[in-house]
Amino acid sequence: MSRSWMRLRSLRRSAYRQVGNLAKIVTDVVCPFCGTLCDDLEVALDDSGEKILEVYNACAIGAAKFLHSQAEDRLTRPQMKQEDGSWKEVTYDEAVEYTAQMLIDAKKPLMYGWSSTSCSAQSVGSELGEVVGACMDNTATVCHGSSLIAVQDVGIPSATLGEIANRADRVVFWGCNPAHAHPRHMSRYSIFPRGFFTGKGSKSRKMVVVDPRRTDTAKMADIHLQLEQGHDYELLSAIRVAIRGEKLPKTVAGIPAETIYEVAETLKSGRFAVIFFGMGVTQSLGKNHNIDIAIAVTRDLNDYTKAAIIPMRGHYNVTGSGQVWGWQFGFPFCLDLSRGFARYNPGDSSSNDLLIRDEVDAAFVLGSDPGAHFPVGSVRKIAQMPSVCIDPHITPTSAVSKLHVPVAFVGVEVGGCAYRMDNVPIETRKVVEPPEGMLTDEEFLTMVLKRVKEMKGAA
Amino acid sequence: MTDYIIRNGFVYDPVLGINGDIMDVAVRDGKIVDAGDVTKATEIDASGMTVMAAAVDIHAHVAGPKVNVGRNFRPEDKLFNCNVGSGVKRMEAGFSVPTTIRTGYLYARMGFGFSMEAAMPPLYARHTHEEIVDTPIIDQGALPVFGNNWFVLEYIKENEVENTAAYIAWLLAQTKGYGVKCVNPGGTESWGWGMNCETVDDVVPYFDVTPRQIVDGLIAANEMLGLPHCMHVHGNSLGEPGNYGVTLDTLKIAEGHKPNNEFGRESVLHHTHLQFHCYGGESYASKSFESKSKEVMDYVNSTDNITFDLGVVTLDETTTMTADGPFEFHLSHMNSLKWANTDVELETGSGIVPFIYNPKTFIAGAQWAVGLELGLLVKDPMKAYVTTDAPNAGPLMRYPRVYKWLMSAKAREDMLNNVLKYGDSIRARCYIGELDREISLYELAMMTRAGPAKTLGLGHMFGSLKAGLEGDVAVYPYNPESDTDDPEKIEYAFGNCATLIKGGELIIKEGEVVSNGRQKRTFWVNAKTNENPVVERDISEKFKRYYTVTQNNYTVEGHHYMPNPYVIEVDATK
Numbered sequence A: 001m002s003r004s005w006m007r008l009r010s011l012r013r014s015a016y017r018q019v020g021n022l023a024k025i026v027t028d029v030v031c032p033f034c035g036t037l038c039d040d041l042e043v044a045l046d047d048s049g050e051k052i053l054e055v056y057n058a059c060a061i062g063a064a065k066f067l068h069s070q071a072e073d074r075l076t077r078p079q080m081k082q083e084d085g086s087w088k089e090v091t092y093d094e095a096v097e098y099t100a101q102m103l104i105d106a107k108k109p110l111m112y113g114w115s116s117t118s119c120s121a122q123s124v125g126s127e128l129g130e131v132v133g134a135c136m137d138n139t140a141t142v143c144h145g146s147s148l149i150a151v152q153d154v155g156i157p158s159a160t161l162g163e164i165a166n167r168a169d170r171v172v173f174w175g176c177n178p179a180h181a182h183p184r185h186m187s188r189y190s191i192f193p194r195g196f197f198t199g200k201g202s203k204s205r206k207m208v209v210v211d212p213r214r215t216d217t218a219k220m221a222d223i224h225l226q227l228e229q230g231h232d233y234e235l236l237s238a239i240r241v242a243i244r245g246e247k248l249p250k251t252v253a254g255i256p257a258e259t260i261y262e263v264a265e266t267l268k269s270g271r272f273a274v275i276f277f278g279m280g281v282t283q284s285l286g287k288n289h290n291i292d293i294a295i296a297v298t299r300d301l302n303d304y305t306k307a308a309i310i311p312m313r314g315h316y317n318v319t320g321s322g323q324v325w326g327w328q329f330g331f332p333f334c335l336d337l338s339r340g341f342a343r344y345n346p347g348d349s350s351s352n353d354l355l356i357r358d359e360v361d362a363a364f365v366l367g368s369d370p371g372a373h374f375p376v377g378s379v380r381k382i383a384q385m386p387s388v389c390i391d392p393h394i395t396p397t398s399a400v401s402k403l404h405v406p407v408a409f410v411g412v413e414v415g416g417c418a419y420r421m422d423n424v425p426i427e428t429r430k431v432v433e434p435p436e437g438m439l440t441d442e443e444f445l446t447m448v449l450k451r452v453k454e455m456k457g458a459a
Numbered sequence B: 001m002t003d004y005i006i007r008n009g010f011v012y013d014p015v016l017g018i019n020g021d022i023m024d025v026a027v028r029d030g031k032i033v034d035a036g037d038v039t040k041a042t043e044i045d046a047s048g049m050t051v052m053a054a055a056v057d058i059h060a061h062v063a064g065p066k067v068n069v070g071r072n073f074r075p076e077d078k079l080f081n082c083n084v085g086s087g088v089k090r091m092e093a094g095f096s097v098p099t100t101i102r103t104g105y106l107y108a109r110m111g112f113g114f115s116m117e118a119a120m121p122p123l124y125a126r127h128t129h130e131e132i133v134d135t136p137i138i139d140q141g142a143l144p145v146f147g148n149n150w151f152v153l154e155y156i157k158e159n160e161v162e163n164t165a166a167y168i169a170w171l172l173a174q175t176k177g178y179g180v181k182c183v184n185p186g187g188t189e190s191w192g193w194g195m196n197c198e199t200v201d202d203v204v205p206y207f208d209v210t211p212r213q214i215v216d217g218l219i220a221a222n223e224m225l226g227l228p229h230c231m232h233v234h235g236n237s238l239g240e241p242g243n244y245g246v247t248l249d250t251l252k253i254a255e256g257h258k259p260n261n262e263f264g265r266e267s268v269l270h271h272t273h274l275q276f277h278c279y280g281g282e283s284y285a286s287k288s289f290e291s292k293s294k295e296v297m298d299y300v301n302s303t304d305n306i307t308f309d310l311g312v313v314t315l316d317e318t319t320t321m322t323a324d325g326p327f328e329f330h331l332s333h334m335n336s337l338k339w340a341n342t343d344v345e346l347e348t349g350s351g352i353v354p355f356i357y358n359p360k361t362f363i364a365g366a367q368w369a370v371g372l373e374l375g376l377l378v379k380d381p382m383k384a385y386v387t388t389d390a391p392n393a394g395p396l397m398r399y400p401r402v403y404k405w406l407m408s409a410k411a412r413e414d415m416l417n418n419v420l421k422y423g424d425s426i427r428a429r430c431y432i433g434e435l436d437r438e439i440s441l442y443e444l445a446m447m448t449r450a451g452p453a454k455t456l457g458l459g460h461m462f463g464s465l466k467a468g469l470e471g472d473v474a475v476y477p478y479n480p481e482s483d484t485d486d487p488e489k490i491e492y493a494f495g496n497c498a499t500l501i502k503g504g505e506l507i508i509k510e511g512e513v514v515s516n517g518r519q520k521r522t523f524w525v526n527a528k529t530n531e532n533p534v535v536e537r538d539i540s541e542k543f544k545r546y547y548t549v550t551q552n553n554y555t556v557e558g559h560h561y562m563p564n565p566y567v568i569e570v571d572a573t574k
């Protein structure tokens, strides 16, 4: 499989619009931040086309991602940590050499992250992981991994977000708070759009929020089920009972039976119901079992009306990472390639378990920040071993790594495919050039892969 | 580029009328040439072996979103089903839904050169193409689905064939698709509301059009454009007892349509996995269910513009996946296994359910019989192509087993007598027991090479060893003179080719994969039409109002989705 095409970094023609003779506007820009993957951003550039002036249509966090890329103090060359803890600039070639050597020397390197980068980088990374016999994992491991396991148990009746916009009249947010975590989700897909069969927009929809907290999303709901923390499984189970018209105890998870019957009736009476769910239910007590039964509720509803369920994936391309690994190895996360074939055993081959049990002896991190999201015990292990962090930013992970390789921002300085939370693939756009001489992560990975193959051949 | 000469094999090529003659086959600069035209060629000894052009798969689900759901949601499919990478080979995994890497190697080992991905949801075209790029060796194309697409439903309702054609041409260019696929016409859109279309005259809710109109309109548009492939349909009521009437209704829509193309294609309607559509009776019980393969084949044999593929059930545990969303829902209620579904805005839907075709049940055995009957009842094997609708009726890797059953009455008898629990009732309810025909190697070459290549409009590139065609040659370790004693030898040989040359490159040498292929291509069809402002306006309207991606972000651009495209140009402006 030739990969020479990966070096192409062309801009797409249609994406430009000239506004007078002032700023240039790049249209149809895809936001490389969250799984909502909005693709209608417009970015204003200065005359030279090098500087981002303004980002239109994005939410605040999305806009910040673009503007942040322009920071004056941004790192543009790899940094190697010295004995005394200070950082020394090294060349990309030296960084490639260190990384390749580290991966070759390790008995079982952990290659983690892969959620904030393009599928083509993920694909090169997969081949690299295969050649060095790595354990590979993505951010699902601390996020929607439980959902992926639930799908393996019971499947998932789902739909694209446009189906929701065009048809759904019953919308449930379970353990998620899109008002803050996916700010444009409700306006683009789930609550406000006036779709083909939902011409009255939010007036044609009933909104149910299930959350122990009175979040900003919950405040908007027609029905807010403020359940007792950690009792999602019981409540979902009760809704199944209510859907079938069977008898419930007086309260379940702190919710009165009448309310549960009302919710069940609301869902059944709709033409198209959808459940969106997030970390509040994937990582709380019950984990994948919560998702199993949420999916079972959706299955049951399909005997009465039409229903779908969609995970609110976080990183903009964590979904793509699971897809690439799916087609190359057959599993969406927690891959152990160290035996020459792909093993999958979450709880054993998941990154935190590997780290805590001292089963990995080098850490390669790309497109995520485990330093901020992993338990302290795991982060301490990363700090103790040979480690490389590939990330445009200085992060808690880069701070504990031996080598930090800054790269171009995917979706800002280089294009590449990303998969939305509903698995729809969208090609992100290059808006501006990266700083002079900076590599993309895909280019860096390709160089490491080449070097590793040379070293292996020589050995 | 190295030249090759394959010496002294038994050569089968129905296009050239060669039937087992001992001959040399030569490849120079990636193309077939006359054996006398090569001088310093690398010699490959094929004596005592069977030589054919590489095979062509007209219908398999091997790349794209639903295939990947099948992989990711079935970790159990990988258990004891993986190969360690070695040499140039990368690691492989998966039985019914192999990884892309394994798919490429499997096709190579079975001697294939081309495969058509059978259903590409347009909004997910990038995904399909990313997988195709990561599938080594074979050339591929993909058929976008049109049978439940809102544009198509609206144009066809108004009898606007020209607009339908313009839209098809636009969509093929946007998604880099190859032709027109139609799955459960109207039924999947109905499934958007939890409903279905069970006959060709059921009405699609809101859109107010029938499957009959959809199939008819798509054939007309397809021929108006003059596409290389014909309209490729999976009819309504797949898998339902008693559905053969719906199937005949669907096939009869082809009456009155004539092929219009410059590729030598004679068919206007290709019905896929026909096995699933030839059932009589009212239930799956042996008292009621019966094969209607003969009734359907009597009709097909009387026509000259219909082709089909078999979709033979291989009696394995497999993974079903189709754009027929309501069918999969139905199936999940039958076997209570896990069910995945994805409805796709404005376009289509899909479902995935694992399924066990248990040889100890009557119905699985009867389905097995129906598929083979179709291959045995066809008069002209150029119309009938061997598939398992992989992985729906059986995994891709079972093709050689199907060849064995088609080629050996003894192998079928053995199944009925010793493997299938209800062999006797299957004989009683199906035609299999009456059929002693054995497909010859020459006929097999029609059903796996010449035929599918012709119906895909690729007869000028694949399916024969005629000079000038692609240098795709497979050598199987099967001696047609001395290996006829044991049908197992057929299955072994067609799953383990001794040599595969693809595009002039040696891929399998002495039974081993030695290259991942340097020139794997993605085929798509670029049909030029006259400007059509109505369709252009409709497209931009729908994107503004109902799609969740912008029109500019819908287009699948070349570069990494298609590093090595092969574009077939069609001029439909006249």
Ligand code: SF4
Pocket: A031, A032, A033, A034, A035, A036, A037, A038, A057, A058, A059, A060, A061, A062, A063, A182, A183, A184, A185
């Ligand atoms: S909602 Fe998410 S994808 Fe959309 S603009 Fe905000 S951060 Fe970006």
Ligand SMILES: [Zn+2]
Pocket: B059, B060, B061, B118, B272, B273, B322, B389, B392
């Ligand atoms: Zn199919």
